[in-house]
Amino acid sequence: MAEELVFKSINLMWKLDKEILDTCCEGISECIVKLLMEHAGNVQTPIGWKTVLHLLSVTGRHPETFDQSVAAMIKLMNDDAQVVTRFNCAACIEAAFRFAALKISPLDISPRIL
DSSP states (O other): OHHHHHHHHHHHHHHHOTHHHHHTHHHHHHHHHHHHHHHGGGOOSHHHHHHHHHHHHHHTTSHHHHHHHHHHHHHHHHOTTOOOOTTTHHHHHHHHHHHHTOTTSOTTHHHHHO
């Protein structure tokens, strides 16, 4: 499946060079947030969800993209469109815990994420 190949390529890219994520953090955050806010239902594979949510939590580590990333995570978990399914539930929970554990995460935000 094409989606799976794209996400495997992205996974390989960040494993080879983690600086790419830090350098392109704002652009990655904008794209991932837009994907989750407008097209989350189009992510079809478990590796797709794992990749998207990992990228979202990585962008959440940066103060300049934290608020945007947290808002996307909270919306995803509270969405009425039932985007969280049995196929992506574990990845969503892992991402929520990663956000809650961030050192820059304010105490009032962590419970909302979880």
